[in-house]
Structure formats: structure tokens, C-alpha cells
Amino acid sequence: MIPNHPDSNPTAAPCVMVIFGATGDLTKRKLLPALCNLAQDNLLPKQFAIVGFATNDYTTESFRKMLGQEIPKYAPAPVDLKFWDGIAERIYYVRGDFQDPEAYKRLKEQIEQADKLQNALGNRFFYLAVAPRFFSPIVKKLGECGLTKEENDRWARVIVEKPFGHDLESAKQLNQDLMQVLTEKQIYRIDHYLGKETVQNVMVFRFSNNIIEPLWNRNYVDHVQITAAETVGVEHRGGFYETAGALRDMVPNHLFQLLTMTAMEPPISFDADQVRNKQAEVLHAIQPLSPEDVLKNMVRGQYGAGTVDGQRVGGYRSEPDVAPDSNTETFVALKLQIDNWRWAGVPFYLRTGKRLAQRTTEIVIQFRRTPFVLFRNTTVKNLETNRLVIHIQPEEGISLSFGAKVPGSVMKLGLVNMDFDYCTYFGLEHSTGYERLLRDCMAGDATLFQRSDMVEAGWNVIQPILDVWRALPARGFPNYAAGSWGPVEADDLLERDGRSWRRIGEEEIDKRGRIAAPDKAGIIT
């Protein structure tokens, strides 16, 4: 993990990757393109094979052919076919039902054969790209046919996709089921947000810069905002989304990754458990929510018809596979308090939603205002506060705003920006976000994967919200127009505290780095 550390880049070991649900979207959109990118960067082990397992009617030949045609269409960036060919010849396919013991026999034979052909040394990892109801039965079957056994230095690991449970109880049950067969060290609970470069950089930014960390606490920070806004609706996933909703889909996983990376104490090393211990501590320190807190500090919303990117779009209730009177939320905003020595009294405001005005994921650290006394007898009427924005996507970078004197004989202050843009400094990376995670799994580094206690601690925070919302179904849905910034209650949540959400997209920064809002000249007298 750490640059300059002898163990910082553990190499991916020879292995067979087995993809359950290999004919689904994830394989062609993310997993295979990520493997091509790893091959291009010379980071894929030479002794490597892929075995796809699914119910669809393919042979190894037709499966390779289908992927070869589909990957260029779906991959986020063009895949260099030179590397694809090298991978294609190491792909095998087994057709079978996830519940059928006979299919597992065929799978086992194919894995052993692929292992022999590619000299994968008996190591294997299973990627469960399947509906969550199959997680436990698949792992049970893998155990029964001896595929999860680790002996003579051979390892066996299982990557589990989200959602990991749909509430606290089901997450605990799933952990128990997996642990009947596997040890914690064999389980890699994936959250693709941790594969994002800028999310990983939060830790590096905080802990490798001496000017940042001393300010990163309740003495200097007024509040923190975390936004994950999407312009897309539920697309073809209405059926799944109806059972999930924005809270389950985004908060205990992706938003809590951003929250814990932002709020955690410095770990003593980048060792997987050291880092994850610190993340878990943050989740445990979140003040438990009473039913009153839920009613006061949690906002839910659902989009109605509106305009997104200049296009008229329908409301959530008219999406395919969505009930016409659905009460599922497509937006949430919450206020959480982390009741520890670093953060007590500093609210963390989180929001996420579909069909919002702009696609943006960002973390805003809003610093406290300085004393005004010096400016009392000047023309300056108020002081803007310093704000640090960590841009996760689509822009990737960090910007810090601060006040400066506008040249002239009258005292005027301008709000100016210092910007770091990933692309300008480091150039564009060809990345799907899965490269690092797949390689880490092959190398046995679980730092960027969820541990069972973290998953349960996350659900523990969320459970009171689920309980209250189940008891009191939402009234007045839809309550925001597609293309807006969500329901008005989300603005009220901050306004009650004398604060407001960062106005994303409304602050145009001119060439000299000045923010042209609130007044076009960047002057905030």
C-alpha cells in the first residue's frame, strides 16, 4: 500500500479466477476490461486463467467469442485488443445451475484443468457476480466440493459483491453463513468506491501532508458535506431498486466509505487490519439515532417527471418494473454526528440521489469562520470561510478556497481557489475502478475490502432509519422534480443549522482561479 515501502506493491500470484454469473453485465463492463488493463500494465500474473460459470447456454468457444464482441461495446474506455487476445485464450466456460451439485463437479474439473494448462499453482478466487440470494448457497456448495480448502500454500478466496445484506439482521446472517465455510481472511467484500483513485487519495492526502492533519478536527472544521449525486434514473434496475431504495443502495456502503476515509484516525500502518480498525471505530462512534432523530434529521425523496441535461424524463413511478404507487426513496439526505474526540459537535451531512441536477461525488470540508474584529471598521461586511473540496467524480481533484484582498485602495475581499486536477497533473488513467481491487485480491491484500464487523457497524447505524421509515411510509412522493437538487427538506436540514449545501455547478471559476459567485467579480464585501 505505501509507496517506498518494500511490501507496497505485493504482486498478484498465479491463480484461476472463477466468475459466478459470468454472462452478466459486470463481466463485460468491468471485470474483463479491468483484466485487460492489468495485462497492459504488466500487472496480471502470466500463470492465470478465468473460468466463467453461469446458467446461459455457451461453450468455451462461444463464450470467448461473445465477450470479444461485447467488451469493446461496453468497456468504459477502448480496450487494446492486443491484450484481449492474450486473455481470451485463457478463458473457459462451464454451464450450470448454482444449486446443482453436478454442475459443481463439472466446475471443479474445469478449474483443475485450467489450472494445469496455465500452471496456476492451485490458487483460486471466486467472484460472486450474482443476485445476493445466491451468496450463501454458492459458498456452501463450494465448501462441500472442497473448492474453498487452503492447503500446502494454496489459497482460495471469495469476492462478494454488494448488497451485503438488506438490513442488520440479514447482514449478520450472511456473515455467519459465509463463516461456516470460510475464514474472514478468505472473504473479500467488495465496494467499488474503494477502487476509485480519488477515494484512496483521501487517506494519502490527509496523512502525508503536515499542513492538513492538524486542522482536520472540531477545532477548525465547522461541518462536512458528502454528496453522491447522479443524473441517471434507475435505468433497467427498477425491480432491484424497488426492494432497495437510495438508503440501502448507497449509504451503508459507498457513502460510509467516504465518511470513514474522511473521519478516521491515522492508522499506524497501511496493513489491512490497521486501516480497517480505524474505519470501524468511526462507524462505532456515530451517535445512535433515536426515532426523533430520524424524523428530524433524515430526509427521503422520490423523483417525479422533470428535465435532465435538457431532456424531458418521466418520474420514478413510471420506470419499468416500478409500482405506479411506489414509496421507494430515490434520494436521501442525513445528518450524522460522530461522537469522538476529533469530531464531537461537527455535523456530517450526507446526501445521495438519482435524477439530480448534475453527476457529482464530492467531500466538502467547511472550515470555521475567523474572528471578524479586524474588519469591523472596513467596508467588508462578512467573511467567507475556507472550504476544501475533494472531487471524487467526474472531476477528480482537490480545491481549496480562501479569501484574498482585491487590489485597490478600498478594502475588498475576493474568494479565490487553489486547484489540483488529477488529469492535468498525472494524465488520464485507463481504469474501470476494478483493477486495483482485483489485483489486491490476487495479492492477498484486503485493505480496500470490507471486514464483517465494518459491514455490521454500518447497518447498525442505518437500522433505526429503516425501522422508522417502514413504520411511517413516506407521504407526498414524488417530492422532487427530476433535474433538481432533491426535495426542499434537504435544504431545510442545513438551513435550520444556519448552513447550506455547496452550490455545485453554480460557482464558475475564472482563469485566475477566482470564484465568480456570489458576485460575478468574485468580490464578497
Ligand code: BG6
Ligand atoms: C451502485 C449502485 O453500487 O453504485 C447504483 O447500486 C449506483 O445504483 C452506483 O448508480 C454508483 O456508482 P458510481 O461509481 O457511478 O458512482
